[in-house]
Amino acid sequence: MGATNDQLAGFIFLIGLVGFGSAYWNKTAPEREAAESWRRDQLLRARKDQLEQEMRSWHHGSVKAWEDKQKYRPAPAGSPHVGGRSDRIDLRPVVLRSGQEIALPDAAQARQVLSSTVTDLVGVLSDEARRYTHLLGTLPGEGRERGEFRKSGGPLGWHEPESGSRLTSAAAELAQQILAWAGARRTLLEAFPPLGDALTAVKAAAFEIDWRLAHPGWDIAYRGAKQLPVLPGEQWLPLLTSLKGALSEAAVWLDTMPPFKPAGPLHPPRDARFTANVSPSAADERLTAFLLERTSRFAALATGRASAQPPDWDLGESLLDGFLTTEVARRFQRVTEGARNVADLSADATTADIRHRLHLAYLALSLNYLMEVSNQMPEYAERSGMGEPRPPVTINGNVGQVNIADTIRFIGANVAAIMARGDDRSAAAIDALTAAIQQEHALPEPQRADLLNGVADISDAAADPSDHRLRTRARNALAAITQAGAVLGATSPIAQAITDWQHVYTNMF
Numbered sequence: 409m410g411a412t413n414d415q416l417a418g419f420i421f422l423i424g425l426v427g428f429g430s431a432y433w434n435k436t437a438p439e440r441e442a443a444e445s446w447r448r449d450q451l452l453r454a455r456k457d458q459l460e461q462e463m464r465s466w467h468h469g470s471v472k473a474w475e476d477k478q479k480y481r482p483a484p485a486g487s488p489h490v491g492g493r494s495d496r497i498d499l500r501p502v503v504l505r506s507g508q509e510i511a512l513p514d515a516a517q518a519r520q521v522l523s524s525t526v527t528d529l530v531g532v533l534s535d536e537a538r539r540y541t542h543l544l545g546t547l548p549g550e551g552r553e554r555g556e557f558r559k560s561g562g563p564l565g566w567h568e569p570e571s572g573s574r575l576t577s578a579a580a581e582l583a584q585q586i587l588a589w590a591g592a593r594r595t596l597l598e599a600f601p602p603l604g605d606a607l608t609a610v611k612a613a614a615f616e617i618d619w620r621l622a623h624p625g626w627d628i629a630y631r632g633a634k635q636l637p638v639l640p641g642e643q644w645l646p647l648l649t650s651l652k653g654a655l656s657e658a659a660v661w662l663d664t665m666p667p668f669k670p671a672g673p674l675h676p677p678r679d680a681r682f683t684a685n686v687s688p689s690a691a692d693e694r695l696t697a698f699l700l701e702r703t704s705r706f707a708a709l710a711t712g713r714a715s716a717q718p719p720d721w722d723l724g725e726s727l728l729d730g731f732l733t734t735e736v737a738r739r740f741q742r743v744t745e746g747a748r749n750v751a752d753l754s755a756d757a758t759t760a761d762i763r764h765r766l767h768l769a770y771l772a773l774s775l776n777y778l779m780e781v782s783n784q785m786p787e788y789a790e791r792s793g794m795g796e797p798r799p800p801v802t803i804n805g806n807v808g809q810v811n812i813a814d815t816i817r818f819i820g821a822n823v824a825a826i827m828a829r830g831d832d833r834s835a836a837a838i839d840a841l842t843a844a845i846q847q848e849h850a851l852p853e854p855q856r857a858d859l860l861n862g863v864a865d866i867s868d869a870a871a872d873p874s875d876h877r878l879r880t881r882a883r884n885a886l887a888a889i890t891q892a893g894a895v896l897g898a899t900s901p902i903a904q905a906i907t908d909w910q911h912v913y914t915n916m917f
Contacts, residue, residue: 480588485532485596486759495521495765497772499707502779505786506696510703512779513710518772519670525765526600526668529758533593534662537610540586541655544579544648551579551648555638560627572630572638579648580621580636586651587614596757599749600668610658613651620647670773674739676781681792685884685891686730688789690861694854695782698724699775706771709764716767721751723774728781731788736781743773793880815860816842822867834870834916837909838863841889844901855892859902862889870916879917886913 497518499511544551553576556569575583590611598604624630624637682688702724708714723744728737747770750763758766819842826835845851845859862885869875869882893903906913 480584481756482536482585482589482592484756484759484762485529485593486762497521497710497768499710504696504699505692505782508696508700510699511707512703512775513706513768513772515673515773515776518769518776519672521765522670522769522773523668525762525769526603529762530597530603530662530665530668533597533606534659536589536593537607537655537659537662540582540589541652541659543582544586544652544655547576547579547582549576550645551576551582552642552644555630555636557628557630557638557640560629566629570640572640573642573644574630574636574638575617575621575644575648577636583614583617583621583648583651586655587611587618590614592757596753599746599753601745603665603668606661606665607658609654610651613647613654617644617647617651620644670769671742671745674743674777676739676777676784677733677735678784678787679791680731680733680736680784680788682730682788683732685888687858687861687865687881687885687888688785688792689865690858691727691730692782692785692789693857693861695724695727695778695785698727699778699782702771702775706768706775709771710768716764718751720767720771721747723747723770724778725774727778732792740774740777743777744770746770747774790877793877812857812860815857815864816846818864819860819867822864822871825871826867831870833912837912837916838867838870840905840909841866841902844905845889847901848896850896850900851892859889859892862886866913866916873916883917886917 498514500514501509502512503509552573555572555574557572558566558569560566590607594604594607594611597606620639620643621637624639628637628639630636630638682691705714705720709716709720725737725740725744728740731737747766750766750770753763755763757763819838823835823838826838842860842863845856845863848856851859865878865881865885869878872878889902890906893900893906896902898904898907
């Protein structure tokens with residue numbers, strides 16, 4: 409009985425001890441959990457610190473190394489053979505309406521030079537596309553190699569490394585070269601419609617690779633190989649395949665293009681008219697001066713005695729601005745289509761020889777068109793109701809600089825006739841306007857010559873008031889001179905002469 413009581417007491421004590429221990433354990437649970445959490449945080453912090461140190465050898469985000477494109481710019485397009493089949497443009501003597509002789513380049517030969525030069529240039533670009541296709545196809549390892557990458561996320565900020573692929577350095581460099589080549593050559597081809605789209609797909613495919621090289625994504629990190637990004641799986645393979653296919657198609661497309669054909673012989677319309685404020689005589693003199701200067705310049709350029717400068721690409725289109733009939737300028741633009749684009753190309757877009765051939769061809773075509781316009785000037789003036797323009801004045805000194813002394817002598821002869829008729833007031837008004845234009849220091853010489861030509865028209869009408877066409881030209885000339893005076897200001901000699909003699913000018917016409 410006593411033993412039983414001792415056992416019971418021991419059991420009760422054990423139960424109490426367990427209860428106390430359980431209560432104590434439960435009471436200290438928060439402290440234990442806090443300690444465990446602290447240990448986990450410490451382990452996580454240590455792992456993060458370790459990973460942060462490790463990630464210093466990894467790269468993510470944009471890649472500056474691929475942002476410098478200038479070093480990949482291709483050499484000027486061309487070869488010693490481009491244009492060599494037909495590079496001769498003969499000169500033939502032509503007499504202007506002023507009686508002066510010029511050497512006009514042959515238009516048919518110019519079109520042939522333009523055609524053969526562009527056609528051969530297209531062949532060179534096709535060969536270049538084919539060469540890049542071959543280089544892509546012979547890259548070791550198909551231009552790719554294995555590499556590790558990490559994706560962002562997870563408690564540590566970055567997941568464990570995974571296997572992916574990257575471009576080899578050779579493949580990346582080649583893709584950059586192709587992108588620069590396609591961009592430069594596409595700009596060149598755009599000068600000759602419809603060739604401009606030949607390399608669009610190549611440029612787009614190369615740009616996609618370039619973009620992925622420079623912007624693989626902020627959620628991917630990689631290391632090694634000069635910061636060439638590693639992408640999951642084989643993501644580089646379709647990009648390289650697309651680029652190779654675009655190059656191959658471009659080469660075939662360029663190969664099958666028919667020979668480049670410039671616009672055929674186009675002639676100025678015969679029924680054109682001037683706008684109301686244009687002096688046919690002034691327009692005629694400007695055109696004559698241009699033809700004299702540019703045919704002489706053409707001969708110097710063609711024989712190598714001079715090198716083309718930027719002003720040489722002015723083919724004379726602005727000389728046609730005075731026509732009310734816009735078809736005159738539109739046909740000129742068709743004849744010289746592509747010239748503006750070639751002029752705007754960078755100096756290293758083509759070899760100097762190709763640029764020289766293209767310039768001579770376009771200049772020859774423009775000169776022939778403008779020569780036809782010059783020959784039809786009398787008809788244009790008659791059709792505009794302004795009578796036949798005066799014969800172009802003599803060109804003295806530097807070719808292209810009109811000697812205004814001839815115009816002043818012409819005005820003086822008319823003034824003498826007006827005075828002989830007894831109309832001293834009209835004669836004095838014309839003399840005053842002539843003197844004012846000569847005295848105006850703010851006028852550029854070309855504009856001074858134009859305004860004096862206008863005074864010549866006024867004097868013509870005053871000398872022969874019965875000719876209504878001369879009166880029409882005189883009114884237009886007076887309006888242009890009045891506008892010039894208004895632009896220069898009320899204190900200018902021209903504006904003052906207009907004001908002082910306005911009542912006389914009004915009664916003249």
